[in-house]
Amino acid sequence: MDKQIQAINTSPNYKRIYHDFIQSKCPDKWENVKDFFSKKSMSLSDVLKINNIIFLDKLSESQKFKSYDREAIIEMLEYQKKHKLNNKQLALHFRLSRNTVTKWKRKFLV
Structure with missing residues (x-):
């Protein structure tokens, strides 16, 4: 039970x-994003769509505001396996750094 509470927090x-x-x-x-907030919780695809809406314009190209939880990271790494992408392709698809993908793969041993 404590682990569940810790995971939630x-x-x-x-x-x-x-x-x-x-x-x-x-x-x-x-x-453009208010419909996402009426949902009980946000999925990875919701988070990515909101990121695109907020950060896609040329004034906000910075990635410093992006944040992903463990489940989202694992889902992205599983997407990589499923579609047989290398780190560069995955990084381009999700607008990440190749170094971030490498770090995640080491950390989550995928």
Whole structure:
């Protein structure tokens, strides 16, 4: 039971993170993402779609605001296996650094 509570506390609250970020940094994009906030929880695909909406414009190309929990990382690494992608291809697909993918693979022993 303690592990479940710990796991809940360690995973990012994407709804809160994105809500706060959008309200403070880019309130003009709220109309484009508000439907995601009516869901009970956000899936990896929801997080990636919101990232694209928020960060795709040329003014916000920085990746420093992206955050992924363990389940999302494992899902991306499984996507890599399923589609037989190398680290560079996976990084391009999810807009990540190749070094990040390598680090995740070492950490999660995938």
